[in-house]
Amino acid sequence: MIVETGHYALALALAVTLLQSVLPIWGTRRGDLGLASMAVPAAITQFALVAYAFAALTYAHVVSDFSLVTVVENSHTTKPLVYKIAGVWGNHEGSMLLWVLILAIFGAAVASFGRGMADELRANTLAVQGWIAFAFLLFILLTSDPFARRFPAPFEGQDLNPLLQDPGLAIHPPLLYLGYVGFSIVFSFAAAALISGRVDAAWARYIRPWALIAWSFLTLGIAMGSYWAYYTLGWGGFWFWDPVENASLMPWLAGTALLHSAAVMEKRDALKIWTIFLAILTFSLSLLGTFLVRSGVLTSVHSFASDPSRGLFILAILILFIGGSLVLYAWRAPALRPGGLFAPVSREGALVINNLMLTICCGIVLTGTLYPLVLETLTGDKISVGAPFFNLTFAPLVLSILLLMPIGQSLAWKRGDFLGAAQRVMVAAVAGVALSLVLAAALRGGPVLAPIGVGLAVYLILGSSSELVSRIWGRGQAWRATLARATGLPRSAWGTAIAHAGLGVTLLGLAATGWGVERIAAVKPGQTVDLGPYQATIVKLEQRQGPNYSEIGVRAIIRQGGSTVTTIEPAKRTFPVRQTTITEAGIATIGFGQVYISVGDQHPDGSIDARMFWKPLVTTIWIGAIVMAIGGIVSLSDRRLRIGFARRAIHSRLSGDPVAPQPAE
Amino acid sequence: MARKKRRLLLIGAAGITLAIAMSLVLFALRDSIVFFYGPTEMAEKAPPLGTRLRIGGLVEQGSLIHEGSSTVTFAVTDLKQHIKVIYTGLLPDLFREGQGVVAEGTVEGPNLFHADTVLAKHDERYMPKDVADRLKRQGIWRDGEKSAQTQ
Numbered sequence: 001m002i003v004e005t006g007h008y009a010l011a012l013a014l015a016v017t018l019l020q021s022v023l024p025i026w027g028t029r030r031g032d033l034g035l036a037s038m039a040v041p042a043a044i045t046q047f048a049l050v051a052y053a054f055a056a057l058t059y060a061h062v063v064s065d066f067s068l069v070t071v072v073e074n075s076h077t078t079k080p081l082v083y084k085i086a087g088v089w090g091n092h093e094g095s096m097l098l099w100v101l102i103l104a105i106f107g108a109a110v111a112s113f114g115r116g117m118a119d120e121l122r123a124n125t126l127a128v129q130g131w132i133a134f135a136f137l138l139f140i141l142l143t144s145d146p147f148a149r150r151f152p153a154p155f156e157g158q159d160l161n162p163l164l165q166d167p168g169l170a171i172h173p174p175l176l177y178l179g180y181v182g183f184s185i186v187f188s189f190a191a192a193a194l195i196s197g198r199v200d201a202a203w204a205r206y207i208r209p210w211a212l213i214a215w216s217f218l219t220l221g222i223a224m225g226s227y228w229a230y231y232t233l234g235w236g237g238f239w240f241w242d243p244v245e246n247a248s249l250m251p252w253l254a255g256t257a258l259l260h261s262a263a264v265m266e267k268r269d270a271l272k273i274w275t276i277f278l279a280i281l282t283f284s285l286s287l288l289g290t291f292l293v294r295s296g297v298l299t300s301v302h303s304f305a306s307d308p309s310r311g312l313f314i315l316a317i318l319i320l321f322i323g324g325s326l327v328l329y330a331w332r333a334p335a336l337r338p339g340g341l342f343a344p345v346s347r348e349g350a351l352v353i354n355n356l357m358l359t360i361c362c363g364i365v366l367t368g369t370l371y372p373l374v375l376e377t378l379t380g381d382k383i384s385v386g387a388p389f390f391n392l393t394f395a396p397l398v399l400s401i402l403l404l405m406p407i408g409q410s411l412a413w414k415r416g417d418f419l420g421a422a423q424r425v426m427v428a429a430v431a432g433v434a435l436s437l438v439l440a441a442a443l444r445g446g447p448v449l450a451p452i453g454v455g456l457a458v459y460l461i462l463g464s465s466s467e468l469v470s471r472i473w474g475r476g477q478a479w480r481a482t483l484a485r486a487t488g489l490p491r492s493a494w495g496t497a498i499a500h501a502g503l504g505v506t507l508l509g510l511a512a513t514g515w516g517v518e519r520i521a522a523v524k525p526g527q528t529v530d531l532g533p534y535q536a537t538i539v540k541l542e543q544r545q546g547p548n549y550s551e552i553g554v555r556a557i558i559r560q561g562g563s564t565v566t567t568i569e570p571a572k573r574t575f576p577v578r579q580t581t582i583t584e585a586g587i588a589t590i591g592f593g594q595v596y597i598s599v600g601d602q603h604p605d606g607s608i609d610a611r612m613f614w615k616p617l618v619t620t621i622w623i624g625a626i627v628m629a630i631g632g633i634v635s636l637s638d639r640r641l642r643i644g645f646a647r648r649a650i651h652s653r654l655s656g657d658p659v660a661p662q663p664a665e
Numbered sequence: 666m667a668r669k670k671r672r673l674l675l676i677g678a679a680g681i682t683l684a685i686a687m688s689l690v691l692f693a694l695r696d697s698i699v700f701f702y703g704p705t706e707m708a709e710k711a712p713p714l715g716t717r718l719r720i721g722g723l724v725e726q727g728s729l730i731h732e733g734s735s736t737v738t739f740a741v742t743d744l745k746q747h748i749k750v751i752y753t754g755l756l757p758d759l760f761r762e763g764q765g766v767v768a769e770g771t772v773e774g775p776n777l778f779h780a781d782t783v784l785a786k787h788d789e790r791y792m793p794k795d796v797a798d799r800l801k802r803q804g805i806w807r808d809g810e811k812s813a814q815t816q
Binding site: 344352367383392396397522583598601609 | 769
């Protein structure tokens with residue numbers, strides 16, 4: 001019964017989105033505010049209905065209702081509760097429902113918190129959000145019904161793919177979707193601005209909190225996905241330049257550019273048309289990502305729930321939305337009033353360069369991801385574009401972004417002083433270069449890039465705070481005054497510094513991979529293998545029987561010198577029901593580094609293949625991403641960026657209120 | 666005037682960066698992409714020794730030999746031709762005889778391949794799409810299995 005009502009709720013939601021798509025636009029065209037304001041209850045109702053449908057599906061999974069196809073195919077009565085819940089989105093149908101749920105959450109959030117917004121903008125934004133929801137709800141109901149029944153219902157399900165029975169499944173997809181799909185609202189804002197033909201600094205201020213929320217979640221989602229792949233796939237790698245990873249990286253790059261250009265627009269009323277374009281681009285790339293992941297057109301190590309037959313439908317949605325929005329852009333953007341001028345050497349000038357480079361980076365990733373597809377269609381040749389391609393193209397551009405970042409951050413708005421800015425980051429630059437030299441000298445004969453990378457990371461971390469320091473610290477100033485200045489700085493300035501420093505922390509981990517140690521060998525109990533500063537001794541090798549699997553496990557003691565540091569137990573599990581084997585890597589985190597061992601096949605002589613790593617500072621790769629997201633959230637807490645604050649701020653500025661807040665950084 | 670000049674400056678900067686990026690991309694596409702061949706194609710095209718390739722096909726039944734100290738050899742076949750592959754390292758979890766596989770590495774001889782990466786997707790019904798396409802074209806692929814691929 002609950003299942004039927006869930007299905008019905010989805011169909012109702014489709015009807016509501018139809019109203020939400022049409023009425024507000026019609027209302028704003030005719031100047032009928034009553035009709036336009038229908039958008040708000042429609043968005044909230046749509047959210048309630050989709051949330052109900054999602055809850056119904058979750059219920060079916062939790063009580064193991066095997067009359068549902070998705071439950072049969074992905075669940076089992078003995079599966080732990082957390083995976084019964086996470087299993088809801090561990091398959092194509094459920095994950096699309098999660099997609100639409102998040103779309104509805106953002107729509108409802110704008111409807112409820114957007115009171116300070118201009119009525120017309122809010123109505124049109126929600127209408128566009130309604131179009132997206134309509135398209136995807138139609139997709140779900142027509143091609144991927146999560147509530148499809150099966151008769152007769154079997155007594156037991158087929159269980160979830162063991163590889164997905166991992167805490168990662170509970171965390172990664174929701175985070176990633178909150179980011180990915182979160183950019184939909186920014187897209188809707190852009191389309192609404194184009195429809196009404198009005199865009200100003202206030203518009204940039206409305207979209208910033210939403211872009212920040214989406215960006216922070218996307219950052220966390222990508223990092224979580226990378227860590228999950230790192231510990232489950234057993235290869236010790238954390239980024240494979242795989243199409244599915246690229247699909248999430250592209251909206252991240254475009255979204256990062258968007259955050260920066262929106263700052264220019266908000267502060268200087270410039271780059272308007274460009275910012276709108278970026279808003280469209282970011283969500284278009286999210287749609288492209290959804291298509292690539294869901295359709296299975298690309299071979300990937302990460303795709304679990306793909307189905308080519310549904311690909312065409314998503315492709316149609318993709319073409320409709322990207323094409324439609326670009327046509328709208330081409331038609332309406334020239335009518336927008338061009339923004340202000342600015343000097344090339346200034347904060348806004350630096351941000352333009354940032355935008356230029358990030359967009360080109362994004363273009364490179366796009367080329368590398370789609371080129372094999374295009375080439376295959378045109379010539380039939382099959383190729384793969386992997387790390388060597390990206391190392392040659394993406395890496396140099398990113399490195400130049402990193403070098404310029406602290407300098408750009410130190411430039412003043414309007415008219416910057418390049419020498420002054422360079423001077424301000426001098427301390428950081430000297431520290432970075434000195435550290436590189438010291439490391440290179442101390443570890444002579446080691447890899448060249450690692451010390452350079454670490455130096456660059458230190459330059460970034462110090463450099464991102466140098467602007468703050470110069471604003472807080474004054475010669476001979478009392479500490480109380482310093483503290484007052486520090487707390488008086490806008491939160492968004494702190495957010496910027498934290499996020500930029502986070503990138504430095506990530507770079508630290510990436511650079512340190514150069515000092516990593518990798519050993520592949522067939523090992524036997526009693527054998528000791530040197531892993532950098534540590535020694536791993538295999539003490540036990542045994543066959544064990546788990547509840548629904550059998551495994552070959554190894555116990556390894558990690559020693560440093562004579563003293564034992566820790567013990568790890570990598571294993572290789574075989575699940576007979578699904579005939580699946582998975583690797584359980586044994587990982588010991590020591591400081592910021594990790595000892596990582598994964599085992600392979602056992603040989604007739606009793607030895608077992610093992611892949612063993614010492615990965616110095618590897619955890620900082622993901623810690624850096626968390627720091628970046630924290631930066632985003634700190635920035636979000638800036639009271640001038642608070643949702644719904646923008647209108648009041650503008651009012652008070654117009655009335656000449658001296659305490660009116662300044663535009664955010 | 667000033668607007669025009671600044672716009673020109675911006676377009677110039679964008680053009681230069683784009684040109685650099687484009688030339689890097691083109692250069693990289695020429696040098697660092699890897700072609701994907703099946704066993705028959707490899708026999709036909711006879712790529713020179715040392716060429717970096719990706720090969721794909723089925724792991725031939727009974728061909729897997731452990732040579733000791735993590736080195737294995739196996740044959741990749743499309744049921745017409747086969748290539749002997751030497752690989753040192755851990756085979757992926759789903760590597761099995763009779764199943765699809767993709768190996769990346771260098772050509773060592775007319776029928777010999779030295780792999781440094783062996784891929785098999787983490788799904789028991791896995792058949793790499795590239796391999797499946799090729800086998801389909803050769804009429805070896807049974808389409809009944811395709812529906813089972815859907816999760």
